Amino acid sequence: MQRLPRLLIITLVGCLMLFSGAVAQEENASDISNATTELQTAEGVPPEILQYAADWPLPNRDYENTRATTNVSISSENVDDLAIAWTFDINATGTFGGASSNPLIVGDTVYFQDLFADTYALNLADGSVKWERIYNNTTVTGPNGPAVGWGKVFVTNDPFSIAALNTSSGEELWSMQLINTTPLEGEIIGEGIDIQPTVYNDLVFTSTVPGRGDVFYQGGAVGFLYALDQETGEIVWNVSTVDDPVGIWGNPEVNSGGGAWYTPAVDKETGITYWAIANPAPFAGLPEFPNGESRPGPNLYTNTLMALDHATGNMSWFTQVLAHDLFDHDLQIAPILTNANISGEDQKIVISGGKMGRVYAFNRDTGAILWIAVVGRHENDQLARLPPGNTTVYPGALGGVETPMAYANNTVYAPYVDLYTNWTPTSSLSLGVEGAPQAEIQSVPEGTGGLVAIEADTGKILWDRKLDSINVGGATVVNDLVFTATFNGTIYAFDAVTGEEVWNFTAPAGINAWPAVANDTIIWPCGVGEMAQVIALRPGGMDGMTPTPTATMNVTPAATVNVTPAATVNVTPAATVNVTPMATMNVTPMATMNVTPMATMNATPTATMNATPTATMNATPTATMNVTPMATMNATPTATVNVTPTATMNATPTATPAAPGAETTVEIAADNLAFDTETITVPGGASVTMVFDNQDGGIPHNVAVYDGPLRSEAIFVGDIITGPAEITYTFTAPSEPGTYYFQCDIHPSMNGDFIVE
Template sequence: MQLRLRTVMVCVALTSFVLACSSESTSSTPAAAAQQPVVVTPGTVPVPVATARPVPATAMNQNECVPSPSPEEIPPEVARNSSLWPLPNRDYASARANFDSNISSDTIDRLEEVWTFDLPEKTNWGAAVSNPLVIDGVVYFQDLPSNIFALDFDTGKAIWNHRGEGPSVAPNGLAVGYCKIFAAVSASEFEALDIDTGLTLWTAEIELTDHEGINIQPIVYDGLVYLSTAPRSEKGLYLGDGVGIIYALDQETGDIVWSFNTVDSDDIWGNREVNSGGGAWFPASIDTERGLTYWGVGNPGPWPGTEEFPNGSSRPGPNLYTDSVIALDHKTGELVWFNQVRPHDNFDLDFHVTPILTTERINGQDRDIAIGAGKTGTVHAFDADTGEELWVTAVGIHQNDDLTEVPIGESVVVYPGALGGVETFMAYAEGVVYVPVMNLPTTFTASSKKTESLDGTGILVAIEADTGDILWETEFDDLVVGSATVVNDLVITSVFGGTVYALNRANGEIVWSYQASAGLNAPLAVAGDTIIVPAG
């Protein structure tokens, strides 16, 4: 049987690498694409604005998506594309593992670039940070300026485009379900688009202060769309009077069903004009049996403090629920449990990475666990029902991060710094967690911080999920920002300088690499014989 491998990339663009495995055809379209809608005439950039207006029947896709009168808990698009990449972390457990792909250590050296889609705009943070989704033969992607693209999986040509209204607080991204695309199109507007045309179906205005904004790739389940806000930043510091709130919206109408404030104080710990914090930067994991959503929560501010309030003295106490894992009832938003990893954080060490849900045998008992991590540079396993911490493992360089405050008039170098530790998604497969780590320091005084440069290093760490023991570490001379993704016997990651690496996940040996034409700051997707890499 003849093999052909392709890849897809977004270099200030979106690029696709694909592996096709067929003796009769060179098509790389995934099996689920048999249900793909007829392609609408491709568009071009610059991006046209999609507006909510009736579409004539003759202009509609002949096989357009038809919403169910009684929507299923798991959206049909997610269910029928489970072998592809229908969710931000592929599945609701956020394992980021694909065993339905043709790509392995035996075939990866045959990967070749198939198409590149140029992104028309970028922000100060670049063009791409979100995870592409692959559903029914279409790649859905949102760039940082909030533009949304539906691209043909095989060719990379635009099916439709939808212009955003401006950047969200970042990161951002899409969710797909119930014949809709869900996304923030600005820092305060969240929209549902028709999956076939990109036209707006509804817009939800999230009520915010001027110092807050939507900042997340959403996730959809059981008729609800889950998203979060976070405080805005200026010159690298949170603005006062900004809090992170988690929302569940009705997928049909955009109405708010429930909200949960990740700051447990109405006056933001006593100084609303100065303090801020919380919010979820990454989408939740969802336990569909328990009916729980699991979130990592960001840090409090100001960090480390101000001239008037050094060392976070404007916000006394632990500053709940910052730097925590929280479990919320998916229907009501009721807090079921929380575990705060770092009370009264003064060093911007969010515990924000999406928890991975799995079952492990621990001390002779099968335990359902949630594995979380963050810029703390630590990985933790929690009991999924109670939040009890079962193990914790430090990864990367640690220096002075055990300080609770900085002596007045002095400065200290802290590892991990405000841009270090575990910044991006982990992956899980067969009892092992794969953790991307950035070794990057920040210099703190009692009232200021400074990250000298982005000239740091990174490691990918494999950890036993039942014990927290480290199995292997592989070092890189660049920052590992591209998350971890398991594909059969490989784990794939990428570094800030633009190189994608595939490692043998048994021992961490690098077996393949690819140099993109731009820097990498986003997770990738694997679908069938294709890797889709956002770059820029």
């Protein structure tokens, strides 16, 4: 689930909160210059993004999602002079405040969207309105926001549709409905669009999630990824984020999940897009299905990083970092693309993180996990099953890395939230399921947070700055500074190298959004409270303003809207649809924390599903299905984690069939994220003693036996142990001879045949 939407849960459980230059390092400047040169020669990049690459033309500034700039005059030398140059009132109000995402700066124009979906073009110089498009939709939860390209501004205009507006006038050019809004009698629509889109190669990339407005995680709801034609809005391809979007892990009446909450990264050299997919539901469980028993198995492709071809949606690889998530621990943060030297080898990598309070580095070509950094407070978050009674878990449902990270100079900057949730095996925040007892979430005013700097080569924590309020303001690098902001309305600037606090500023309202920066101006939405405003910070403030004539407001009448009905949306030929059923990850960024699955989550409209062939899923060889060590890895995970070789699983079986009869002993070991055997053989009906040696230091594993790779029925599920450690399991083998299946539930790429003779 997501950021601010998660505040919805707080309201529903009675916990809702309070209130309402340019001295760049030479190396980083060179990196930016090279990136700009590459961008200017890249095919498929919209002309506005080419022309204004030095501004903030994309949601996280660039296709790599770095959120870093050296092309501005703000630095540690003049940060003390920052003051408000102008403000723009935010009229949207609601549980999530008025704003929860990133403005864009394109030349002399700021594009901003609030949480009523109202979209504005503002003059960068003085904040005057050039045009506005008012949708006044109170069920948009975010993190929404604009994307710009080909003379259009692309926005979510209601929870079900994407619209294209003219960049000069705000006139709506087309609107494409992605979600069926005419359900059968008694059904409630259970999906919505809660993401800031991005654009590339004549396509608009967006996603649905299992919820919208007041409805989250209703049984049957599945998130999809979409690519739309920028000229017409027609669907070019869509991909399910649940591997079985019809059966939904065996119980479609109860289960739901998936989707993306944050903007994907785009590798312009390869054309591969990288998506962070959210959590499964219900979580933690229900009275009749404790500990997520309604959804046995790993719940692919939730909590997964996916690499998809931008043109077709075909999957190159996927890596699940957390199987069978019980705690709403999404992997949801916008992936960051960069290079690093890991264990002496230069590699192209992709970095992501999420509400589980971990940041991951993956090999960009294979999905292999290279390191894991643990951030924030952790307690009981590695449990595979909750014991009876209340268990306090850090990070809670509103904790961990909730908002976008930044990258510069071989350093990743991650904001984090320390809030706990008290869970029981049958408590739930999946409010789409009626009658579920609610988990207890710590009050937001009691929460704290921080900002960490992580070395990109090793995952080592370089510094960690604690903050007295939850940090849901993202991270943004500006020359030698890194900016962030807390929910109580404090904006901070830290020295990017040392972490020393250089400057802070009290905003007019609380903050759960992140800024855009260009020239000498920081544009920051401050949307929580009675004084909700977009503020422009500039050295000298109003004294430093350049007078600009007030622009005229061009309000385009709604009558010009060209709405394409959902029924006509699904025109993509099956050959191009490539619907890769994936997982159910509700990435809930804190600012838009859609954490509250509501009662009425509808199944994904079949009209937009365009078939979900499992064939596209199987395009990914198991060797690239790098299911991650989620474990208790230390804050400075070493580069030795970077072996994900499922291919190394080719070892000789250690299990020897015992004589038919009563007992047999099996020995199995895990090392380098692989079992030392691909086959275990036992007599039918035997009492099995399995000695499991987990040799992977700091990484959790178990051994579980199922009826087959689809894991429809569990024969035995062993307790999870964090290595190095050894455990002895005992269970009874099936009496029916045949080939069954065993795996590590935390890393399902570790698997093999369990043969009963």
